[in-house]
Amino acid sequence: MEKKYISQAVIKRMPRYYRYVNEMIDMGINRISSKALAEKMGLTASQIRQDLNCFGGFGQQGYGYNVESLRDELAQILGLNKDKKAIIVGVGNMGRALTKNFHFERSGIELIAGFDLDFGSIDTVNGPIAIFPIDNVDSYIESNDVEIAIITLPKELASTTAERLVRAGIKGIWNFTSSDLHLQGYGIPIENVHFSDSLRTLSYNMEKNNV
Amino acid sequence: MEKKYISQAVIKRMPRYYRYVNEMIDMGINRISSKALAEKMGLTASQIRQDLNCFGGFGQQGYGYNVESLRDELAQILGLNKDKKAIIVGVGNMGRALTKNFHFERSGIELIAGFDLDFGSIDTVNGPIAIFPIDNVDSYIESNDVEIAIITLPKELASTTAERLVRAGIKGIWNFTSSDLHLQGYGIPIENVHFSDSLRTLSYNMEKNNV
Numbered sequence: 218m219e220k221k222y223i224s225q226a227v228i229k230r231m232p233r234y235y236r237y238v239n240e241m242i243d244m245g246i247n248r249i250s251s252k253a254l255a256e257k258m259g260l261t262a263s264q265i266r267q268d269l270n271c272f273g274g275f276g277q278q279g280y281g282y283n284v285e286s287l288r289d290e291l292a293q294i295l296g297l298n299k300d301k302k303a304i305i306v307g308v309g310n311m312g313r314a315l316t317k318n319f320h321f322e323r324s325g326i327e328l329i330a331g332f333d334l335d336f337g338s339i340d341t342v343n344g345p346i347a348i349f350p351i352d353n354v355d356s357y358i359e360s361n362d363v364e365i366a367i368i369t370l371p372k373e374l375a376s377t378t379a380e381r382l383v384r385a386g387i388k389g390i391w392n393f394t395s396s397d398l399h400l401q402g403y404g405i406p407i408e409n410v411h412f413s414d415s416l417r418t419l420s421y422n423m424e425k426n427n428v
Numbered sequence: 429m430e431k432k433y434i435s436q437a438v439i440k441r442m443p444r445y446y447r448y449v450n451e452m453i454d455m456g457i458n459r460i461s462s463k464a465l466a467e468k469m470g471l472t473a474s475q476i477r478q479d480l481n482c483f484g485g486f487g488q489q490g491y492g493y494n495v496e497s498l499r500d501e502l503a504q505i506l507g508l509n510k511d512k513k514a515i516i517v518g519v520g521n522m523g524r525a526l527t528k529n530f531h532f533e534r535s536g537i538e539l540i541a542g543f544d545l546d547f548g549s550i551d552t553v554n555g556p557i558a559i560f561p562i563d564n565v566d567s568y569i570e571s572n573d574v575e576i577a578i579i580t581l582p583k584e585l586a587s588t589t590a591e592r593l594v595r596a597g598i599k600g601i602w603n604f605t606s607s608d609l610h611l612q613g614y615g616i617p618i619e620n621v622h623f624s625d626s627l628r629t630l631s632y633n634m635e636k637n638n639v
Contacts, residue, residue: 225470226437232628259436295628296635310528314521315623324627364634389634391627406633408626412526415619416535416602417443417506422617423575423600424507 223271230268233258235291241284250281297325302363303391306378307370308333308348311393315367316346326365330357334374351378355385364388372396379407434482441479444469446502452495461492508536513574514602517589518581519544519559522604526578527557537576541568545585562589566596575599583607590618 237258241249251262258265269275275290276282292298303321305312308331321328331348349357357363366382368375368390375394382390383403390407392398398407448469452460462473469476480486486501487493503509514532516523519542532539542559560568568574577598581589586605593601594614601618603609609618 228632229625229629231632232622232625235628236622236625294632294635296631297628299631299635301631301634310521310525314525317521319623321627324624324631326627326631365630388637389630391630404637406630406637408630408633410623410626411443411447412530412621413535414440414443414447415621416532416537417446417508418440419576419600419602419617419619420507420510420512420535420537421439421442421505422619423512424505424510426599426615426617 227268227271230260231291231295234265234268235288235295235297238284238288238291242288246284248281248283251276254282292325299325301326301365302361303328303365303367304354304358304363305331305346305367305369306333306351306354306382307368307374309369312367312369315369315393328367329361329363332357334370354382358382358385358387362386365391367391367393368398369393376400438479438482441471442502442506445476445479446499446506446508449495449499449502453499457495459492459494462487465493503536510536512537512576513572514539514576514578515565515569515574516542516557516578516580517544517562517565517593518579518585520580523578523580526580526604539578540572540574543568545581565593569593569596569598573597576602578602578604579609580604587611 237254251265255262255265266276272290272294275287303326305316305328308316312331312333316328316331328346331346332351332354333348334351358366364387366379366387366389368379368382370378372394375392375396376398379390379392379398379400380403383400383405387405389405390398390400392407392409395411395413397409400407448465462476466473466476477487483501483505486498514537516527516539519527523542523544527539527542539557542557543562543565544559545562569577575598577590577593577600579586579590579593579601583605586603586607587609590601590603590609590611591614594611594616598616600616601609601611603618603620606622606624608620611618
């Protein structure tokens with residue numbers, strides 16, 4: 218992949234394309250025009266062509282997109298075919314919800330263990346993964362080539378724990394702590410999940426509906 | 429508020445502005461230039477001015493933004509000062525995580541009850557709210573003026589339950605079921621929380637880091 222500047226707005230749409238394309242495959246659709254894809258996604262056809270052209274195109278004039286090829290190209294762009302290993306740090310309700318219900322394998326990720334501070338009070342097996350005390354996390358990351366840490370700890374513990382995980386070798390953080398992590402200088406991608414942004418967007422759209 | 433077209437991209441940034449402005453208030457910052465706000469948020473100063481001008485501006489040339497006034501204006505735009513009532517439908521791990529840890533009041537929302545299908549097997553009180561059997565949901569919505577339903581049910585039950593809730597009077601849905609709800613014709617805003625989009629954005633940014 219060529220290293221050129223692609224805006225975060227385009228990047229944020231890539232997972233959405235991937236999701237829609239997978240839905241089309243589930244529905245038995247083999248090919249689709251940029252116009253039809255645009256309608257489904259609430260975008261314009263030219264925006265879709267522009268977005269996908271950032272990565273080399275993939276459509277053919279007069280034919281549209283072959284849905285399975287597009288899915289494979291998007292998976293490659295997003296790095297979903299790399300089989301990255303992940304651990305979850307903090308196994309409270311949020312951690313359990315993810316462990317039991319989220320399909321990590323659909324994002325090319327293998328969740329291999331959980332870690333918790335309050336080790337004595339929780340089950341040592343949570344669905345498909347074992348839970349270990351946090352003291353062991355550094356050596357576990359190193360010996361198992363863990364790349365991703367999913368942090369579902371209380372806010373107060375988020376930053377210090379994240380720093381520790383990065384020092385132990387973590388390459389990316391999926392942060393559910395509702396506090397933005399400050400890890401300047403490490404150069405590690407962090408994806409913050411902000412539930413409140415989503416709820417406030419809903420609130421805005423409800424207001425607009427009432428005008 | 430004037431009813432004019434504002435793009436979803438602008439709307440999606442409003443909750444982020446609100447979040448950053450609140451952080452500044454917590455840090456004791458009274459006023460900020462669009463340039464400084466832009467740097468914090470990874471946007472450009474002109475984009476911020478353009479975004480806020482969609483709703484009437486609020487900044488003053490040479491002064492910047494008064495942070496508290498901006499917070500109040502954003503709260504009004506987002507409808508966070510309306511005290512909407514919400515219920516949660518599905519009280520598994522995800523429902524419990526939200527009930528116990530999420531600050532609904534910071535979005536002007538009061539979570540007043542939970543409902544579950546599998547009523548016999550769960551606690552009837554979960555943190556601050558009582559949990560009722562799903563059979564009672566319709567009359568509860570009507571007699572308590574509930575506007576928002578938070579759906580944390582298994583995917584298979586999402587669409588039929590959402591329709592039932594809207595028929596009972598729900599005005600907006602916050603959907604955690606990882607299946608897009610199809611409620612065409614009802615004209616109800618739905619905000620879908622797609623964890624996988626966020627994880628795949630992380631995956632992309634990790635790949636890019638490795639190039």
